[in-house]
Amino acid sequence: MGTILHSCADFIIADKPHGIPTVPLKNRDMEGTLLALVAAECPDILSVEGRNPWEYGTLHRLDTATSGLVVFARTQEAYAYLSDIQEKDLMEKTYRAVVARGDRLRGFDRPDSKTFTITSYFRSYGPKSREVRPTQDIRRADTPVLYTTRVADCGDNIMHCTITRGFRHQIRAHLAWAGLPIVGDPIYGNNPGTTTTSACTLELDCFRVSFPLPDNTPFRFSKR
Numbered sequence: 001m002g003t004i005l006h007s008c009a010d011f012i013i014a015d016k017p018h019g020i021p022t023v024p025l026k027n028r029d030m031e032g033t034l035l036a037l038v039a040a041e042c043p044d045i046l047s048v049e050g051r052n053p054w055e056y057g058t059l060h061r062l063d064t065a066t067s068g069l070v071v072f073a074r075t076q077e078a079y080a081y082l083s084d085i086q087e088k089d090l091m092e093k094t095y096r097a098v099v100a101r102g103d104r105l106r107g108f109d110r111p112d113s114k115t116f117t118i119t120s121y122f123r124s125y126g127p128k129s130r131e132v133r134p135t136q137d138i139r140r141a142d143t144p145v146l147y148t149t150r151v152a153d154c155g156d157n158i159m160h161c162t163i164t165r166g167f168r169h170q171i172r173a174h175l176a177w178a179g180l181p182i183v184g185d186p187i188y189g190n191n192p193g194t195t196t197t198s199a200c201t202l203e204l205d206c207f208r209v210s211f212p213l214p215d216n217t218p219f220r221f222s223k224r
Helices: 034-041 043-047 076-087 170-177
Strands: 004-007 011-016 067-073 092-098 115-125 131-135 147-153 158-163 204-212 218-222
Touching (some): 034 043, 034 067, 076 204, 092 170, 115 170, 131 170
Antiparallel strands (some): 092 158, 115 147, 204 218
């Protein structure tokens, strides 16, 4: 199966493997990124001016360790529309997470129901702010924005997590906060400090995206 799973005149949906960045860092070559793989097949995304000049038509990003679907705009008009949809919380991304059952952390009381919602602000944490921590105190937050993860317990330690706008490491940190660390997570998992390798892959994959098209027709793409 190729990197690009869906293509139309306005946008592309690509499948990012584990272990590669979505986009390059500022002023870095994009070789080795998902952006480079997609641009090799559809160079028109490089004509789009994105939020940052080096991201071009990329609408959202996944952590390097996370796999799954990423949307790219092919035209400036499509980028403007899809960016506006995201700002209005109308673009949903759903992830499949395999979790371990751990202790509930102070600050979040996970309900016993099969579906629940985790909402928090976020603050940077640790050396060079490589980690994040959920917080309910806006005074400690990096931004005054509340971020929500909707969780559905599908059994067999599989969680489906849906977000609209996302913060760095949001699902990983939210699930760990709820006592459900993702298997293979070297930062928020049961064995922090280990390295995510091919033998210990982060079990987090974005498998579905959905949003309304300009004519209000619902669009949904799933790779499962």
